[in-house]
Amino acid sequence: MRSASQWCARALRRQPLLPVWLVLVLALSGLYGEFGTVANFRNIAIQASPLIIAAVGATFVIMTAGIDLSVGSMLFLAAAIESSWALASAPAGVVFAAIAATGLLMGLVNGVAVALTRVPALIVTLASMQVFRGAGGHITGQQNIDLPAHLRGIGTSSLLGVPAPVLLAAATALGGVLVFGRTVFGRYLQAVGSNRAAALNAGLPVRAVTIGAYALAGVLAALASLTQTARLGAVQPSIGDGYELTVITAVVLGGTSLFGGRGSITGTVLGALVLTTAQTGLVFSGASPYVFDIVRGGILLVAVIAAGTRWRTLAQALRPAAVS
Amino acid sequence: MPESVRGEGAVKAPSAAPPTRSIKPASWLRDTARRPGWLGDLSMLPALVVLIAVLSVLTEGVLTPSNIINVCSQSAVVAIAAIGATFVILTGGIDLSTGSVIGAGGVTAAWVITSTGSVLAGAAAGILAGTAIGLVVGTVAAKLPVVPFAVTLAALYVVSGATTLLSHGKTIAPVPAGFIEFSIDGPGGVPYSVWLAVVLYAVAQTVLTRTAWGRRVLHVGANVEVARISGVHVARTKASVYAVAGLFSAIAGIVLTSGLAGASASMGGPLLLNIVGAVVLGGTSLFGGRGSLLRTAVGVLFLGFVSNGMSLLGLASFDQQIITGAVIFIAASVDGIGRWSRRRS
Numbered sequence: 001m002r003s004a005s006q007w008c009a010r011a012l013r014r015q016p017l018l019p020v021w022l023v024l025v026l027a028l029s030g031l032y033g034e035f036g037t038v039a040n041f042r043n044i045a046i047q048a049s050p051l052i053i054a055a056v057g058a059t060f061v062i063m064t065a066g067i068d069l070s071v072g073s074m075l076f077l078a079a080a081i082e083s084s085w086a087l088a089s090a091p092a093g094v095v096f097a098a099i100a101a102t103g104l105l106m107g108l109v110n111g112v113a114v115a116l117t118r119v120p121a122l123i124v125t126l127a128s129m130q131v132f133r134g135a136g137g138h139i140t141g142q143q144n145i146d147l148p149a150h151l152r153g154i155g156t157s158s159l160l161g162v163p164a165p166v167l168l169a170a171a172t173a174l175g176g177v178l179v180f181g182r183t184v185f186g187r188y189l190q191a192v193g194s195n196r197a198a199a200l201n202a203g204l205p206v207r208a209v210t211i212g213a214y215a216l217a218g219v220l221a222a223l224a225s226l227t228q229t230a231r232l233g234a235v236q237p238s239i240g241d242g243y244e245l246t247v248i249t250a251v252v253l254g255g256t257s258l259f260g261g262r263g264s265i266t267g268t269v270l271g272a273l274v275l276t277t278a279q280t281g282l283v284f285s286g287a288s289p290y291v292f293d294i295v296r297g298g299i300l301l302v303a304v305i306a307a308g309t310r311w312r313t314l315a316q317a318l319r320p321a322a323v324s
Numbered sequence: 325m326p327e328s329v330r331g332e333g334a335v336k337a338p339s340a341a342p343p344t345r346s347i348k349p350a351s352w353l354r355d356t357a358r359r360p361g362w363l364g365d366l367s368m369l370p371a372l373v374v375l376i377a378v379l380s381v382l383t384e385g386v387l388t389p390s391n392i393i394n395v396c397s398q399s400a401v402v403a404i405a406a407i408g409a410t411f412v413i414l415t416g417g418i419d420l421s422t423g424s425v426i427g428a429g430g431v432t433a434a435w436v437i438t439s440t441g442s443v444l445a446g447a448a449a450g451i452l453a454g455t456a457i458g459l460v461v462g463t464v465a466a467k468l469p470v471v472p473f474a475v476t477l478a479a480l481y482v483v484s485g486a487t488t489l490l491s492h493g494k495t496i497a498p499v500p501a502g503f504i505e506f507s508i509d510g511p512g513g514v515p516y517s518v519w520l521a522v523v524l525y526a527v528a529q530t531v532l533t534r535t536a537w538g539r540r541v542l543h544v545g546a547n548v549e550v551a552r553i554s555g556v557h558v559a560r561t562k563a564s565v566y567a568v569a570g571l572f573s574a575i576a577g578i579v580l581t582s583g584l585a586g587a588s589a590s591m592g593g594p595l596l597l598n599i600v601g602a603v604v605l606g607g608t609s610l611f612g613g614r615g616s617l618l619r620t621a622v623g624v625l626f627l628g629f630v631s632n633g634m635s636l637l638g639l640a641s642f643d644q645q646i647i648t649g650a651v652i653f654i655a656a657s658v659d660g661i662g663r664w665s666r667r668r669s
Contacts, residue, residue, distance in 0.1 A: 067473070117657040120610055122418060122473055123600070127656070130597050130649030137642025245481050248474070258471045290493070293485030301464070301478040308469035 017254060017270040024274060028281040035284055042163065046231065048276035049165035050075075050224040052269050054243070055250040056176040057220030059268045060213040062251050063180075063193045065260025066114060066121040068214065071221050071247050072240030073132035074106045078225035080136035083145040083235040092150050099222045106132060107218020111211035129244070137237065145235045155230030165227045169269075172220060176265040189213060194261025242293070249300040250275050257307060275299070365618035367607055372626050379633040386633065393514055397507060399628035400517040401426070401583065402595055403621070405576035406602045407528045408458075408569030410620045413603050414532075415545045415562055416612025419569050420476040421461060422599050424484035426592025429454035429574025431487050434496035434587035443503050450581075451574045457483055458570015459563070466562035476566075487589035497586030507583040517579045524575070529617040541565060545612025601652035602627050610656065627651075 029036030054071055061068045081102045085095040106128075113124045157164045180186040188209045191199045200206050229235055252258060253274060254267025275296060282292050379386045405422055412419045433450030437443055461479045465472040510516040532538035540561045543551040552558050573592070581587040606623030608615025630651060634644045 113653065113657070119653065119656040123604065123610060123656050124653065126597060126600065127649040127653035130645050131653075134642040134645030134647075134649065137645065138640070142642065242481065245477060248477065252474065258474055288489060288493075290485045290488040293481040293488070297478040297481035297485065300474060301482070304470045304474045304478070305464075305468055308471075 014264075015255075015266060015270060017267060017274060021270055021274045021277065024277050024281070028277065028284065032281075032284045035281070040280070044273075044276055044280050045166045045169075046163050047280070048272050049163075049169035050228040050231075051246060051250060051272040051276060052169040053172045053227060054221050054224035055247045055254075055268045055272050056172050056265055057217035057224075058247045059176065059251050059254070059256050059263055059265055060180075060189060061121075061217045062248075062256050062258060063189045063260055063263045064210050064213045065193045065196070065258075066210065066213065067125065067248070067258070068110060068217055069122065069125040069244045070106070070110060070129040070132055071217070072243030073129045073136065074103065074218060074221035075225040075228065075240030075243055076237075077106060077132040077136040077139075078102050078222040079229045079235045079239050080139040082151065082226065082229060083147065084139050089148065092153065095151060096226065099226055100219055103219040103222025103225075104215055105218070106221070107215035108211065110218065111214030114214060115207040115210040140235060140237065142237045144237070147229060147233055147235065152230050152233050154227060155233065165231065168223065168227055172223065173265060173269045176268075180265050185209065185212060190261055192260075193263075245300065246275060246296055249296050249303065252300060252307065253303045255307070258304065365607075365616045366622060368605065368619065368622045368626060372622060372629065375626060375629055375633075379629060379636070383633065383636040386629075386636065391632070393518070395625070395628045395632045396518045396521075397515045397583075398632070399624050400507070400515070400521045401576045401580045402598045402602055402627070403521045403624040404524055404579060405573050405592075405595065405599045406620050406624055407524055407617060408572030409599050410528075410603050410606075410608055410615060410617055411532070411541055411565045412569045413600075413608055413610060414541050414612055414615050415565050416548075416610075417465065417472045417562065417565065418476065418600070418610075419461070419566060420473060420596065421457075421479035421483055422569065422573050423592040423594070423596040424480050424487065424589075425454050425457050425570050425573035426577035426580060426595060427587070427589040428457060428483050428487045428577070430577030430581040430587035430591060431491050431496055431589055433574075433578045434499055434581050435491070437499050437503065438496060441500070443500060447578050450578045451571060454570045454574020454577065455567055456570070458573070459567040461570070462563035462566025465566060466559045472562075484589055484593065491587075491589050493589070495586045495588040499581065499585060503582050504585045507579060517582065520575075520579065524572070525617050525621050532617060537561075537564070542613055545614075547613070597648065597652065598627055601648065601655070604652060605655040623655075 034040060054075070058068055058071060078099050082095060082099050085098050090098075110121075110125055110128055113119065113128070114121045117124075154164050154168070159167060180189070188199070188204050191202070191204055192206050192209050196206060199209075225239070228239065232239075250271035251263070251268050253271035254264060254269070256263030256267060278295060278299070279292050282289075282295065376386060385391055405426060409419060409422060429450040432453040433446040435446075436449040437446030440446070457479070461476060464470065465475040505516075507515050507517045510519055532541065540551070540556050543554070543556055544558055544561050548558055551561075577587070577592060580591055584591060602623040603615070603620050604610060604623070605626050606615070606619030606621070608619050608623075627648070630648065631644060634647060639647070
């Protein structure tokens with residue numbers, strides 16, 4: 001019993017977001033009778049899936065002390081490619097491969113630009129955000145395009161009662177945890193993010209790791225796009241608009257530092273769940289969708305300030321020790 | 325950076341072979357101490373001339389007076405907002421909330437104008453609102469241990485969400501005809517909005533180069549630690565820069581309201597990349613400390629002619645997005661390469 005409570009305490013220290021999420025769920029369930037139903041939780045899980053997938057990718061980028069503002073546009077361009085292949089009535093496997101390749105290509109464009117030029121990641125991805133969205137607009141002609149049934153399969157099918165998007169998100173999260181904690185690439189990511197100069201001096205392949213992180217984020221953005229469009233059943237010009245804020249908020253809320261080097265995939269998943277739960281709660285309350293803009297902006301602000309403050313107290317705590 | 329003492333020649337001058345004959349600019353042009361500062365600020369001017377030359381070959385009517393006035397009046401909003409963005413970037417920061425502050429300033433102004441009928445009261449209210457938002461954003465970004473871009477990203481959505489809610493997602497109109505005239509006509513056939521931008525650039529350039537505050541901004545951007553040690557109140561300077569950005573964004577929002585004959589919360593959003601892009605294109609360093617308003621003015625004109633040329637060539641809006649993004653990235657990487665090679669040498 002004692003080890004169980006110790007385990008709980010440790011989990012709580014490592015994931016302070018978990019009780020926050022549970023309280024949010026309980027409060028909303030108490031407020032709205034319809035909220036606490038299995039159908040609604042299932043709905044929240046499906047809605048959170050694309051966000052979890054994209055945010056896991058963004059966690060890798062932010063771990064390197066980088067940033068990716070283009071994630072929403074990557075979602076849109078991948079969806080646009082999907083719609084153009086769908087029109088050619090290609091089999092689902094070919095379409096999925098094409099989308100994954102698109103994601104990889106977009107991620108490589110970002111990664112190579114960040115790693116090989118001295119342009120800040122913020123500006124690179126601000127520019128590529130525009131380029132990807134423009135390219136997507138070029139392909140779709142800014143039209144709504146309905147997807148054929150065989151491409152919507154991911155959104156509607158399920159395995160043993162678990163919806164396919166949720167399975168995809170869970171697999172992505174599990175893969176992310178493994179890559180992050182059990183691979184050389186994961187260790188290198190942490191090293192590059194916490195001290196780039198030291199990583200360079202230690203002979204780590206800093207550029208390759210950076211490019212890898214952005215490429216991974218691109219592939220996962222494409223996967224998120226696939227899940228999102230399958231659920232919507234159509235490709236709309238507004239897909240991914242403002243998505244970068246939701247993704248970055250989920251990552252920062254999960255405890256990943258914007259300064260790089262410190263982060264957690266589990267935290268990101270919890271962050272995505274908190275955001276989606278809050279969004280669903282706002283829908284239940286009948287608030288205007290613009291309230292969610294204010295809420296997620298406010299959450300990002302609070303999360304960033306909280307993260308920064310923790311660093312400051314840590315630095316203050318360490319200072320006397322350093323002097324003596 | 326005194327380039328003249330950093331070259332190889334300066335180190336091994338006595339034993340060096342006689343320099344190979346090549347065409348070099350006059351000595352006062354090479355010596356950064358004697359070269360007038362504004363000359364370096366115009367380094368993008370040749371690129372602008374080439375761009376205009378290429379566009380003149382590709383399409384008709386680029387260099388007609390009416391088209392030039394057209395480019396200027398269409399660039400006025402971006403130009404004014406880019407003044408504030410230049411100050412922020414000079415400190416090494418970035419303001420992603422510019423677009424939504426344009427919306428907030430414009431909507432506030434339009435709301436006061438439609439309810440009181442006074443354009444002056446509306447403009448004052450809009451400017452006050454924009455400056456207040458900028459001051460709050462700047463104080464949070466500068467005084468708390470946070471990443472500035474995250475604060476301004478959060479502010480982008482909080483401000484646009486709040487503005488949309490308060491305006492019920494509608495366009496605030498109608499505004500008086502005289503106010504609309506502001507962006508259409510003016511002395512010499514050039515709209516008042518363009519004259520306003522010119523005056524604001526002159527004022528801002530003077531403030532940057534001739535006032536203590538301007539020097540502090542450059543100082544903080546060049547090296548925060550040195551600035552702090554030499555007694556500059558870094559946090560206050562950084563916060564003030566975002567407030568100034570809010571001020572100019574609001575003015576830009578009011579000019580945009582006059583141009584669109586009404587204001588909506590979302591009207592400024594798409595302008596963000598062009599605003600930051602104009603600053604970068606002009607050659608102001610994204611790492612801070614190096615740049616000027618003169619540079620930004622050239623950058624604004626460059627982007628103005630790029631989009632004007634694309635429209636004359638009949639490119640669709642999404643193709644224009646692709647090219648604008650690519651142009652801005654290339655300009656930014658040129659700045660990055662320049663910095664990299666200087667560090668290498």
